[in-house]
Amino acid sequence: MEPRKRDKVTGRTTTGHIWNGIEELETPIPKVVFAFLAGTFLFAVLCWVLYPAWPFGVSYTKGLLGFDQRNVVTEQVAKAEAARIEDWGGKVEALDYAQIEADPALMQPVREEGRRLFEDNCAACHGVKATGGPGFPDLTAKAWLWGGSSETIAETIRVGINGTAEDTRSSQMLSFGKDQMLDREQILNVVAYVRSLSDLEPAAGDAARIEPGKEIFAQNCASCHDEDAKGNQELGAPNLTDETWIYGSDQQAVYTTVYNGRQGHMPSWGERLTPLQIKILALYVHTLKAPQ
Amino acid sequence: MPQRADAAALSYRDCVSAKIKCLRYYRQQKKRVSRDRVSLLFMGDNDMISQLTSTERQYALVILVLMSLCGLVMAAGGRGDPLGVHGFVVLAFSVGLAFVLISGFYAPQPDPEQQTQYYDDPTKVGIALTMAWAVFGMFFGVWVASLLAWPDLTFDQAWSSFGRMRPVHTTGVIFGFGGNALIATSFHVLQRTSRARLSDQLSPWFVLFGFNLFCVLAVSGYFMGITQSKEYAEPEWYADIWLVIVWIVYFAIYLRTLARRKEPHIYVANWYYMAFILVVAVLHIVNNLAVPISFGSAKSYSLFSGVQDAMTQWWYGHNAVAFFLTAGFLGMMYYYLPKHAGRPIYSYRLSIISFWGITFFYMWAGSHHLHYTALPQWVQTLGMSFSAMLLVPSWASAGNALATLNGAWHKVRDDATLRFMMVAAVFYGIATFEGSFMAMRPVNALSHYTDWTVGHVHAGTLGWNSMIVFGAFYALVPWLWKRESMYSPKLVEVHFWLALAGAVVYVFAMWNSGIIQGLMWRTYTENGVLAYSFLDSVEAMHPYYIARAFGGLLFLTGTIICSYNIWMTVRAGKALATDNDAEGDIPVFARNAVQAGE
CATH class of the missing domain: 1.20.210.10 (Cytochrome c oxidase-like, subunit I domain)
Known part of the structure; x- marks a missing residue:
């Protein structure tokens, strides 16, 4: 121990310890620290008395307020839900699609909630503006695979496409090339024909392929896509004469589609969303307009 | 004229000897600098290894050999698994350190006086x-x-x-x-x-x-x-x-x-x-x-x-x-x-x-x-x-x-x-x-x-x-x-x-x-x-x-x-x-x- 010294700045004495030149002052603990400690301790005790806090054996102190976060959140959610139903949700549930769409005041909350639901659930594939992308349909193009009425859209959302619900919509385009139903020449021919239907710019040598391609189409494709290639919404077979191409319209892309076949997936949302939410989403999607 | 020739000869000799001096000096400097640099990077520092007693050097080598063996076992046992890659990492780490250690292994024993100082x-x-x-x-x-x-x-x-x-x-x-x-x-x-x-x-x-x-x-x-x-x-x-x-x-x-x-x-x-x-x-x-x-x-x-x-x-x-x-x-x-x-x-x-x-x-x-x-x-x-x-x-x-x-x-x-x-x-x-x-x-x-x-x-x-x-x-x-x-x-x-x-x-x-x-x-x-x-x-x-x-x-x-x-x-x-x-x-x-x- 070194002799205690008085520090000139603070007027306090040192403890007499020196560690490589470092000393300590004997300053008492400021009162405010005790006050602060007492305050926070009181707060803690209050928490323990009012809320579930201390465990004992297989149970715990329940707290005077009888507060339970699970009950609180369940009640709050139920209350908000009830208010929404009373306000406008009940009407959406009760009325049919045409009636709702004819009521601008009712469509206002439907659009708000529809947009939110769409962005949180659908936008990951279909895009924020619902314009889709390679492999995912553009919902503003009105080129529907399974039908574009509000009712059928709602049904598609509920069951999904090639989804996990038992009554899911299911469809598959066969792998004509991979499974050796058509050879390379035949595929090139039918691709030339299909592309000619929507007036796409022909690839080199396509002119001579269109006629034989038509023949192949009639034998292999027409059963699903129909004789006039306008598709079949019963089977989810797309219209091949319009301007909408989910997987691309250039020769290579269409060739790949015919060669490998296609089988898109959409989740069965009935397993995750309520019927009301699905109805709102269908209304929202149905009223979407293509971006200018 | 002879004067000029002399001067030329002298300056040539001067040049050569200066060049040799220069090179020698440069080499020494380089050696010194690189030693400094190494002692900065510490990895291959003989000075730091020479601070270890020869017993400590031996123990260090034993530990590094054990670690290398561990790495080998991991590499062999974890073939086809990321564990095997980590085996090689352990092996490389230990062998690398062992090389550094061996480079200074036979350096003279440290001065016992150093024991009276802090080890930094x-x-x-x-x-x-x-x-x-x-x-x-x-x-x-x-x-x-x-x-x-x-x-x-x-x-x-x-x-x-x-x-x-x-x-x-x-x-x-x-x-x-x-x-x-x-x-x-x-x-x-x-x-x-x-x-x-x-x-x-x-x-x-x-x-x-x-x-x-x-x-x-x-x-x-x-x-x-x-x-x-x-x-x-x-x-x-x-x-x-x-x-x-x-x-x-x-x-x-x-x-x-x-x-x-x-x-x-x-x-x-x-x-x-x-x-x-x-x-x-x-x-x-x-x-x-x-x-x-x-x-x-x-x-x-x-x-x-x-x-x-x-x-x-x-x-x-x-x-x-x-x-x-x-x-x-x-x-x-x-x-x-x-x-x-x-x-x-x-x-x-x-x-x-x-x-x-x-x-x-x-x-x-x-x-x-x-x-x-x-x-x-x-x-x-x-x-x-x-x-x-x-x-x-x-x-x-x-x-x-x-x-x-x-x-x-x-x-x-x-x-x-x-x-x-x-x-x-x-x-x-x-x-x-x-x-x-x-x-x-x-x-x-x-x-x-x-x-x-x-x-x-x-x-x-x-x-x-x-x-x-x-x-x-x-x-x-x-x-x-x-x-x-x-x-x-x-x-x-x-x-x-x-x-x-x-x-x-x-x-x-x-x-x-x-x-x-x-x-x-x-x-x-x-x-x-x-x-x-x-x-x-x-x-x-x-x-x-x-x-x-x-x-x-x-x-x-x-x-x-x-x-x-x-x-x-x-x-x-x-x-x-x-x-x-x-x-x-x-x-x-x-x-x-x-x-x-x-």
Whole structure:
């Protein structure tokens, strides 16, 4: 121990310890620290008395307020839900699609909630503006695979496409090339024909392929896509004469589609969303307009 | 004419001899410079190896051979698994060190006189490793921050995806930068405040290199996709076991050196360092209890599941903040701040109650990370209430540090080194208040899962941990290498302002984005529907993410400047005129006062 010294700045004495030149002052603990400690301790005790806090054996102190976060959140959610139903949700549930769409005041909350639901659930594939992308349909193009009425859209959302619900919509385009139903020449021919239907710019040598391609189409494709290639919404077979191409319209892309076949997936949302939410989403999607 | 011929002959001869002299001189210089350079990089330093006794050299070789064998076994047993790759990493690490060791194996025995001095070689190497990890870890921090603003910056590589690079950043800065800084400074502080040399010369090297091997395994594992998915405890079972071994040796060094101390009392800095080592060992062992799917596989399954797993993880996670990022760094502060300020600690009693307060209260607080989850509410209430009480010892520590500066505020104004430490204490106070505040359930309802949490963590790590390390290093480097001052005090000043600006920009960006996120997620329209989708909130974050990346870049720039400054201080700093350092870093109490090693 070194002799205690008085520090000139603070007027306090040192403890007499020196560690490589470092000393300590004997300053008492400021009162405010005790006050602060007492305050926070009181707060803690209050928490323990009012809320579930201390465990004992297989149970715990329940707290005077009888507060339970699970009950609180369940009640709050139920209350908000009830208010929404009373306000406008009940009407959406009760009325049919045409009636709702004819009521601008009712469509206002439907659009708000529809947009939110769409962005949180659908936008990951279909895009924020619902314009889709390679492999995912553009919902503003009105080129529907399974039908574009509000009712059928709602049904598609509920069951999904090639989804996990038992009554899911299911469809598959066969792998004509991979499974050796058509050879390379035949595929090139039918691709030339299909592309000619929507007036796409022909690839080199396509002119001579269109006629034989038509023949192949009639034998292999027409059963699903129909004789006039306008598709079949019963089977989810797309219209091949319009301007909408989910997987691309250039020769290579269409060739790949015919060669490998296609089988898109959409989740069965009935397993995750309520019927009301699905109805709102269908209304929202149905009223979407293509971006200018 | 003959005169001219003579002159020509002479000048030719002169030329040749001058050239030879020149070459010889140049070679000597080159040799000297490269030796200096090597002794900086330390890896191949004969001087440092010649400090080891021949017994220690033999033990070191045995350990390295054992480690190499371990690496071989891992490589063989883990064929076709990332574990095999890590086997080769261990092998390369051990063989590399063995080569360095063998290069100086037959150097003469060290002068017994050295046993009467402090042993600072591991601290010097530790400082270099700290700065290397700092630049590495912060670089990845800036990268992941930029990734959030510009997602294409992964360049479509698996290893550069956010999920892999984020733990590279956190491990790089927390363990690589923070851990090495703690190890390096703890060896220095331990000896000075005990007035005793480290208990032996081999175990500090084992701890330092062993710990860095752990960090290398961790980081290289993340790039390959190895993780046990526990935040801040991502490394898999074999790396965890290795860290336990290293950590036990670390604690043994502490106990053995303290047992040899010449001071009657143990200085407060050492309590903090010891709490850090001891509690981190407990946390690490319990949270990482796991069963590997086979000894030939890197993958393991945790002993805990469900909410117990979550609770164990956050008991670990929060106390890692408490004992790795707080206790250890408080130890650093309690030595370098009063030492550099030349002031006595404001209150001995305050240090004591703060120490025990922090140690006691922190242990309960982890459950505040799981508010409003499946965790039973009574655990949440306890976590919340203890977090409130925790604020008292936290602020008492910060207050004790700031009050210690009374009588030295003019130095704070003039000296960026001390200012680093002062700002660190202020940020420590801010971050601990914020932490307790966010632990209140109603506040947490807003802040949880938002960037506010990220901002809070960085107020602590950038503002408190990094600043105290920089302050400590700027004080320590001239002492250790016996320089008059840092190579460039001006660059210290530049670094200070870059670091402060970077931290402030970062924290403000995250406060804003976090609170905006929290509010957007709970805003309803008058129709009772959520006003914003999650995507809306992501879009709203974009400007703040750019600001955050910019703040991080400022901070990284400061760190690079710091590394350069330290490098130049070691290489070209002005040597102290006398051996008798006025600062008293050289044993003050004459040589025989330092207890000789065994």
